Amino acid sequence: xxxxxxxxxxxxxxxYAADDDxxxxxKCGGVLEIVYDYNYIKSRLSREKLAARKDxxxxxxxxxxxxxxxxxxxxxxGWSPLYKxxxxxxxxxxxxxxxxxxxxNPTSSLKDRASAIAVTRALHAxxxxxxxxxxxxxxxxxxxxxxxAGLKSVIFVPERAPQGKVTQLLIFGATVISVKxxxxxxxxxxxxxxxxxxxxxxxxxxxxxLSEGKKTVSLxxxxxxxxxxxxxxxxxxxxxxxxxxxxxxxxxxxxxxxIDRLPRLVSVQASGCCPVNRAIEQNAPIKWMDExxxxxxxxxxxxxxxxxxxxxxxxxxxxxxxxxxxxxLAAMRLLGKSAGVFGEPAGATGTAGIVKAAALKIVPxxxxxxxxxxxxxxxxxxxxxxxxxxxxxxxxxSNLLRIAPDMKLxxxxxxxxxxxxxxxxx
Amino acid sequence: xxxxxxxxxxxxxxxYAADDDxxxxxKCGGVLEIVYDYNYIKSRLSREKLAARKDxxxxxxxxxxxxxxxxxxxxxxGWSPLYKxxxxxxxxxxxxxxxxxxxxNPTSSLKDRASAIAVTRALHAxxxxxxxxxxxxxxxxxxxxxxxAGLKSVIFVPERAPQGKVTQLLIFGATVISVKxxxxxxxxxxxxxxxxxxxxxxxxxxxxxLSEGKKTVSLxxxxxxxxxxxxxxxxxxxxxxxxxxxxxxxxxxxxxxxIDRLPRLVSVQASGCCPVNRAIEQNAPIKWMDExxxxxxxxxxxxxxxxxxxxxxxxxxxxxxxxxxxxxLAAMRLLGKSAGVFGEPAGATGTAGIVKAAALKIVPxxxxxxxxxxxxxxxxxxxxxxxxxxxxxxxxxSNLLRIAPDMKLxxxxxxxxxxxxxxxxx
Numbered sequence: 127x128x129x130x131x132x133x134x135x136x137x138x139x140x141x142y143a144a145d146d147d148x149x150x151x152x153k154c155g156g157v158l159e160i161v162y163d164y165n166y167i168k169s170r171l172s173r174e175k176l177a178a179r180k181d182x183x184x185x186x187x188x189x190x191x192x193x194x195x196x197x198x199x200x201x202x203x204g205w206s207p208l209y210k211x212x213x214x215x216x217x218x219x220x221x222x223x224x225x226x227x228x229x230x231n232p233t234s235s236l237k238d239r240a241s242a243i244a245v246t247r248a249l250h251a252x253x254x255x256x257x258x259x260x261x262x263x264x265x266x267x268x269x270x271x272x273x274x275a276g277l278k279s280v281i282f283v284p285e286r287a288p289q290g291k292v293t294q295l296l297i298f299g300a301t302v303i304s305v306k307x308x309x310x311x312x313x314x315x316x317x318x319x320x321x322x323x324x325x326x327x328x329x330x331x332x333x334x335x336l337s338e339g340k341k342t343v344s345l346x347x348x349x350x351x352x353x354x355x356x357x358x359x360x361x362x363x364x365x366x367x368x369x370x371x372x373x374x375x376x377x378x379x380x381x382x383x384x385i386d387r388l389p390r391l392v393s394v395q396a397s398g399c400c401p402v403n404r405a406i407e408q409n410a411p412i413k414w415m416d417e418x419x420x421x422x423x424x425x426x427x428x429x430x431x432x433x434x435x436x437x438x439x440x441x442x443x444x445x446x447x448x449x450x451x452x453x454x455l456a457a458m459r460l461l462g463k464s465a466g467v468f469g470e471p472a473g474a475t476g477t478a479g480i481v482k483a484a485a486l487k488i489v490p491x492x493x494x495x496x497x498x499x500x501x502x503x504x505x506x507x508x509x510x511x512x513x514x515x516x517x518x519x520x521x522x523x524s525n526l527l528r529i530a531p532d533m534k535l536x537x538x539x540x541x542x543x544x545x546x547x548x549x550x551x552x
Numbered sequence: 553x554x555x556x557x558x559x560x561x562x563x564x565x566x567x568y569a570a571d572d573d574x575x576x577x578x579k580c581g582g583v584l585e586i587v588y589d590y591n592y593i594k595s596r597l598s599r600e601k602l603a604a605r606k607d608x609x610x611x612x613x614x615x616x617x618x619x620x621x622x623x624x625x626x627x628x629x630g631w632s633p634l635y636k637x638x639x640x641x642x643x644x645x646x647x648x649x650x651x652x653x654x655x656x657n658p659t660s661s662l663k664d665r666a667s668a669i670a671v672t673r674a675l676h677a678x679x680x681x682x683x684x685x686x687x688x689x690x691x692x693x694x695x696x697x698x699x700x701a702g703l704k705s706v707i708f709v710p711e712r713a714p715q716g717k718v719t720q721l722l723i724f725g726a727t728v729i730s731v732k733x734x735x736x737x738x739x740x741x742x743x744x745x746x747x748x749x750x751x752x753x754x755x756x757x758x759x760x761x762l763s764e765g766k767k768t769v770s771l772x773x774x775x776x777x778x779x780x781x782x783x784x785x786x787x788x789x790x791x792x793x794x795x796x797x798x799x800x801x802x803x804x805x806x807x808x809x810x811i812d813r814l815p816r817l818v819s820v821q822a823s824g825c826c827p828v829n830r831a832i833e834q835n836a837p838i839k840w841m842d843e844x845x846x847x848x849x850x851x852x853x854x855x856x857x858x859x860x861x862x863x864x865x866x867x868x869x870x871x872x873x874x875x876x877x878x879x880x881l882a883a884m885r886l887l888g889k890s891a892g893v894f895g896e897p898a899g900a901t902g903t904a905g906i907v908k909a910a911a912l913k914i915v916p917x918x919x920x921x922x923x924x925x926x927x928x929x930x931x932x933x934x935x936x937x938x939x940x941x942x943x944x945x946x947x948x949x950s951n952l953l954r955i956a957p958d959m960k961l962x963x964x965x966x967x968x969x970x971x972x973x974x975x976x977x978x
Contacts, residue, residue, distance in 0.1 A: 182608055201892050202633035207658075209626045213702055230656055230918070232633075234891065234930060274892025276639055280973070285954065289942060290933040296940035297929065301971065303962065304954045311957035318959045323973045462925050463725030466627050466658065466700030498701045503723065504660060504930035507716040514722035516715060519803030523722050528711065528730045531737035533744050536729065545727065547681070547706070 128141030130192050130242050131400050133158040134332055136433060144192055147251075149332040157434055158334035159374075160192050165382040171382060182303065184239055184342040190378050192338050193246045199275030204342050205240040208350040208496070214464035218484045222494040224356070225477070226347055227467050229397040229502030233294070235263035235423075235473075236368065236500040237345060241271040243339035248326035249275060256280075258328040259309075259316035261287035262423050263501055268328050269298035280325060282316035291505075330367045331430035337371030344375025347496050348385050355385045358445070359492040360392035360483070362500060364403050364424035364474035366435030368414050369393055372498070373438035377385040389496075391444035392489070393435070396451065399425050402435050403446035412436070418453050420509050423472035423501060445488055446478035454478045455513040458503065468503035468510070476500070556618050559584040559760055560564050562859060570618055573677075583860060585616050585800075592809040597808060599779050610665055610768040616804050617705030618764050619672045627658040629668040630768050634776040634922070640890035644910045648920040650782070651903070652773055653893050655928030659696040659720070661689035661849075661899075662769060662794065667697040667754065669765035674752035675701060681725035682706075682725065685735075685742035686705040687713035688849050689927055694754050706751060708742035710735050718932075751882070756793045757856035763797035765861050770801025774811050778831040781811045783919040784871070786818035786909070788901035788926060789828050790850030792861025793897035795819055799864035815922075817870035818915070819861070820905030825851050828861050829872035838862070846877050846935050849898035849927060871914055873905035873912040880904045881939040887925065894929035895938070902926070 132141045133148060142148045144160060151158060172188045179186045184204035206228045215223035218493030231238035240262070248256045256272050258264055259282035272279035279300040283292060284307060295302050303319075305312040315330070320327045330336045348355055355376060363369050369391060379385045395403045398418030405412040412432040417425040429435060439446065449457075454471050457478035461467045468479070477497045481490040503510050515523040524543070529535045540547045558567045559574060559926040563582030568574045570586060577584060577667040597615045605612045610630035632654045641649030657664035667690070674682050682698050684690055685708035698705035706724040709718060709731060721728050729745075733740040739755070744827045746753050756762045774781055781802055789795050795817060805811045821829045824844030831838040838858040843851040855861060865872065875883075880897050883904035887893045897905070903923045929936050949970070955961045 134878055153763065200635045200637065202635075202656075207628035209628075209826075211626065227658070230628075230658065232653070232656065233894065234660075234928070243666075265948075270892040270894065272892070273889055276834075289937060292938045292952070293933055293936045293942055294894060294929070296942060296951055297886070297888035297894055297936055298892060299882060300951065302949075302952045305957050306955065307957040315957045315959065316730060319962060319973070322959065457726070458723060462723035463699055464694075466625070466696040466698070466804050468659065468696065468720060468722060468723055475865075502660070502930065503720070504928065507719055510723055511715060511721045514719045516722060523728075525722055525726065526718070526728045526730060529732065531733040531741045533741065533748070536741065536745060538695070547745070547751075 127190060127194055129162055129189050131163050134161050136437070140176065143316060149327060155330045157431060160338050162190065162333055162378065168382045173384060176349060178549045183265040184242060184339065187342055187345045190345065191243065192335055193243060194250050197249050197275065198242065198246045199271055201238065201242065201271055201274045203238045205346060206230050208347060209465060211465040214460060217460065217464055218481050219491055220484050220489065220495055220503045221492050224496045225461065225465055225467055226343065226496055226498045228343060228498060228500050229469060229473055233267045234502035234505060235267060236340065236498070237263040237267040238271065239342050240330065240336035240339035241267035243272040243274045243335050244268065244326065244328040244333065245342065246276060247335055248277060251326065251544050252521055253326040254278060255325040256328055257316060257320050257325040259313045261291055264328070264330060266291065266294045269300035282312050284312045321402055330365060337367050337434070340371025341375030341378065343498060344372050345379060348376065348379050353384055355387055355389045357389060358392050358489055358495045359389045359498065360394055360476040360480045360495065361498040362421065362424045362431065362472045363393045363395050363435060363470065364426040366402055366429045366431035368500065370431055370434035370438045371479045373442055388442060391442040392447060392479055392483060393439050393444055394447045394449060394476050395449040396421050396424060396454065396475065398451070399427055400448045401427060402429055403448055405436055406439055406446045420512070421454055421471035421475055422506070423470065424475060445483060447482050449475060449478040449482060453482065457481060458513040461499065467499055469499040470503050470505045471509045473499040473501040473503065508530050553618060553620055554613050555588055557587045557589050560587050561721050562863070564941065575753060575760065578694040583857060586760055586764050588616065588804065594808045599810060602775060603719060610668060610690060610765065610801045613768055613771045616771065617669065618677050618761055619669065623675050623701065624668065624672045625697055627664065627668065627697055627700045629657055629664045631772060632656050634773060640886060643886065643890055644907050645917055646910050646915065646921055647918050650892055650922045651887065651893055652769065652922055652924045654769060654924060654926050655895060655899055658698050658916045659693045660928035660931060661693060662766065662924070663689040663693040664697065665768050666762035666765035667693035667755065669761050670694065670754040670759065671697040671701045671703060673761055674703060677752065680704060681750040682749040682754055683742060683746050683751040685739045687717055690754070690756060692717065692720045695726035699724045708738050710738045756791060763793050763800060763860065766794050766797025767801030767804065769924060774802065774805050779810055781813055781815045782922045784818050784915055784921045785814060785924065786820055786902040786906045786921065786943065787924040788847065788850045788898045789819045789821050789861060790852040790855065790898065791829055792855045792857035794926065795872040796857055796860035796864045799868055805903065814868060817865050817868040818873060818905055819865050820873045820875060820902050822850060822880065823874040824877070825853055826874045827853060828855055828858055829874055831862055832865055832872045844848055847880055847897035847901055848932070850901060871909060872909050875901060875904040875908060881909065883907060884929065884936065893925055895925040895934045896927040896929050896932045898924040899927040899929065930938060
């Protein structure tokens with residue numbers, strides 16, 4: 127890979143070749159970051175060249191990705207839509223609000239971007255099996271991407287993993303190891319087995335190539351805005367790998383001259399589990415927290431990429447916002463009702479943060495703001511039911527009417543609820 | 553609309569203007585079909601012009617759609633990926649098998665294509681409310697599309713509608729009328745209310761513009777294959793509107809000279825509910841059937857667009873294939889494992905039909921075959937659990953291992969099940 131210089135430890139600065147099996151620093155155990163040869167890339171990439179490309183997937187940015195030429199599997203990952211949501215923006219007081227719906231990726235989350243890189247690198251390394259420990263979107267994206275690339279996948283899940291998520295893995299043909307233990311024990315068994323059997327390791331805790339995949343969401347946002355960086359990019363933060371990737375994407379674009387300024391990151395966490403934001407706010411190292419939030423994809427008390435996340439937020443002059451579960455559920459309703467976008471709780475958390483930031487005037491009304499919806503609402507219908515109030519003590523959501531098939535009853539019910547049903551025909 | 557000539561009754565041939573509120577024939581009650589001015593379109597559309605377009609959504613085919621210039625709402629509908637699935641093809645004995653994954657549309661089904669047309673026509677007509685009766689993908693696509701276009705939506709569902717599906721509607725801000733009655737009573741109440749309140753009518757039983765939206769899947773397939781029609785296009789059939797739209801798309805392309813031959817349709821229904829296929833096989837009119845299949849999206853005993861469907865299958869020299877629920881579940885596993893595509897039961901039914909057709913040599917091994925996956929597997933996790941065998945009496949799916957966090961136990965379990973875990977490092 128002529129475009130990649132090295133994998134460098136973010137703690138001690140030790141350098142490693144980017145073409146071997148090194149995942150973490152062999153000296154200090156620190157997380158690695160992929161460093162590119164920006165001069166080389168500059169000579170090969172321009173706005174015009176990009177505009178002429180017809181590959182609308184993450185692979186249109188090949189010069190900025192740590193992969194060799196070769197097979198990439200079938201799935202079309204990336205180039206999710208960026209919607210200018212004027213109605214939603216108006217509701218919360220922002221004139222230039224965009225929603226990036228990453229729930230429309232092949233297995234319905236942003237994690238497909240990371241798994242696409244993992245699968246491609248595994249193929250190139252001649253591995254026939256990829257593995258990770260996860261109950262969520264990382265696992266399903268890896269299992270789906272592996273299946274589409276003809277690789278086997280082995281996924282380790284704690285036994286408490288929801289059956290719905292395990293189901294998707296089984297459908298993708300993964301071998302699922304349901305571990306009678308907690309997440310820590312599950313992770314340790316996966317690490318031991320990966321070591322013993324020589325599988326490709328997609329654990330985001332240690333694989334530095336995953337955030338290189340995630341950064342493609344930023345490359346797309348910039349291109350979709352006409353190679354302009356937004357003023358703010360808001361997203362939910364769990365283990366820190368995604369926000370680190372988002373920041374890396376903008377930094378890469380800036381380094382090769384495709385954008386001329388950088389956005390500020392808005393790191394949104396659940397109030398019940400916000401170790402990254404707390405560390406920023408207290409200007410202190412990350413301390414572990416309980417995991418009290420219904421947004422399961424970001425319920426990470428011990429963030430595995432915390433250091434990268436802190437660096438990203440600080441470098442960008444970023445903002446931290448913590449939101450309650452109620453605010454997350456409200457954001458799910460707002461996204462659905464005002465933009466037709468259905469996000470899972472962690473997917474809507476970034477928007478919840480922007481709602482709050484706009485109300486507090488932390489984000490000015492005329493700023494260009496992008497909120498990334500990281501996962502599809504169909505991933506977690508139980509939480510959507512909470513958001514919709516379908517089982518509320520008051521007898522159901524205010525927009526759910528239960529009546530007998532009788533026009534008179536319908537008319538009465540509309541009147542009772544103050545619904546004006548008469549179609550306006552302008 | 554200079555590209556549209558008229559809306560013509562497929563039964564008695566009566567002609568109506570395509571710009572009014574006429575949904576069905578005022579003389580005989582027959583279903584209408586939209587007729588285009590192909591000479592006009594020919595003068596404006598070419599392969600080269602299409603190739604130069606950067607709008608990768610259904611709107612790239614504007615000349616072939618029954619809409620005026622104007623607002624279309626936010627959602628990016630269409631241009632779903634067409635995967636050449638060699639591994640899946642090899643498994644079932646086909647050399648040129650493609651999967652069109654329409655579950656990656658904004659609300660996760662092919663129905664988004666129809667609702668996009670409905671929403672656009674409602675906007676142009678100055679309506680502020682759209683309505684339909686449905687429990688499934690038509691409803692969620694309409695509610696999502698309406699929300700994204702700033703329209704209100706009213707959805708009528710029978711009270712037995714699954715809470716998960718009702719949830720998505722509520723999140724999109726629809727007013728949901730849960731009717732204490734069966735589907736017939738629900739439909740009648742919706743028709744009465746639509747008439748009384750003047751809402752835009754998205755009931756596929758009567759709105760002829762919906763299959764014009766659905767036909768865009770064929771326009772895309774042809775363009776994605778380099779303006780070549782495949783030999784066979786397989787899909788599941790319920791009320792008949794989708795297969796009619798698929799056929800219309802290819803006929804339109806042929807009429808304007810963008811393809812030089814037509815494919816044969818493969819109409820796949822569930823054995824427990826196959827009134828359309830039975831009518832073809834018996835060369836008789838459609839007789840209603842019970843609805844005995846887990847593929848809820850195609851469990852339609854009284855197909856509302858049966859006549860259009862029969863005409864499409866016959867005109868194309870089509871094939872009918874009926875499949876059992878077991879065969880549908882097997883196709884779900886096959887799609888997931890061999891292609892990384894997760895389809896709902898009705899979404900995988902077309903593939904189940906192709907598996908059968910290939911085994912019976914009805915479809916030759918070297919034919920170019922496209923199987924359309926019409927909806928995302930996340931829409932119906934309960935059925936996916938059946939497909940995955942997660943609750944099978946034998947103690948779970950063969951690829952699900954439940955063990956304590958102990959490497960020795962894992963090794964033993966692999967050996968017991970004949971799994972060769974050793975990563976192959978070529």
